[in-house]
Amino acid sequence: MKKDSVIAILGGQPAFTQSLHVGRPNIANRERFLERTGEMLDRRWLSNNGPLVQEFEQRIAEFLRVKHCICVCNATIGLEIAIRAADLKGEVIVPSFTFVATAHALQWQEISPVFADMDPATHNLDPAKIERHITPRTTGILATHVWGRPCPVEVLAEIAQRRGLKLMLDAAHAFGCSYRGRMIGGFGLAEVFSFHATKFLNSFEGGAITTNDDTLATKIRLMTNFGFAGYDNVIHLGTNGKMTEVCAAMGLTNLEGIKDLVAVNRRNYEAYRTGLASIPSMTLMTYDPTERGNYQYVVVEVDEATAGLNRDELVRVLHAENVLARKYFWPGCHRMEPYRSLYPYAGLLLPETERVAARVMVLPTGMAVTVEMISTICGIMRTAFTRSTAVRSALA
């Protein structure tokens, strides 16, 4: 139940009695999901490359127009497997402005993530900042399509080719997005999507590795299932990265509803754009309208100088109103362990990452959020800035 928009931090009632989350899961068609789950139980085939996983893989490959799709239990394991299958070692260049899983997937295998700075206009890895980090130990570049906005893949591919590196892409945010008319999924040596509950397309937990490389695909498929090539025949080192049937049932159902999911996110995005238009101290991250996008992340930058409040203060205001805005990807991977201890001076070469990470926040969207709620959220922020002096002293 929504009450009048007030500033709870100044002693009013929260605007929302139930929390609004960033990443509240989208569920496209409950009945179809339950039907698929019922059939799955009747079949008693719950995991290990079952019919739903096979169908999900085929439908993803068709949708993304990529040769191979291998579903996995989550994107972190997917990244680990793809990195290992591609034989990356030594050092790999990554953004610091990404979810920590991107770096952990390397470090977990004793490969050093080397953090490069972002382009503040896109929040993606800045190609101009990469080459200074290349050493004789560098074997690859692992770039993230942050917020589903594509990385400059041709420039990255050109650097990778010229310097003898492998290019892989963390596409965790980018399902359903395109770059110059081509769906994300077929760039680099391989791309890895996340279907975590909070993602645009969710399968509870899950992910997919996509590639156009036949040899790599075969290796990845083996590695995802302990290296088995048939009963009792292990021909490769492997792990358990398999997706379960119930996850594929959810993934397939959401894939069928993808147009509706984009429409909801886009409607919400436009509502934020309207609501934020009268707040000059907040800049809404834009998406290229000529490309396909999933609009899963509503990202704003707060300009403290004109707002009278900084990002952290605004997040506290919103949380007091039960709007659980998130500070993704603050403070940057390089300021998280073990990287903070391993590379205490990494921040010196990451000025844009440090600046942007302190200004950015992500607002709730998805099926659980209505246009009316967004209007209230924007009203809270407008009021907070108008009364910034009082709010600041209440927070002190």
Ligand code: T4K
């Ligand atoms: N690469 C990138 C660039 C990524 O962003 C991610 C994951 C990965 C790799 C790894 O993918 P996976 O291995 O997860 O497939 C969340 C997600 O757990 C994580 O998947 C995601 N990125 C990251 C951006 O966000 P947290 O630690 O912020 O999650 P948490 O538990 O705070 O949940 C987020 C919000 O969603 C909360 O307000 C609660 C709400 N929520 C969450 C779940 C699970 C719900 O309302 N319902 C739910 O079922 O990491």
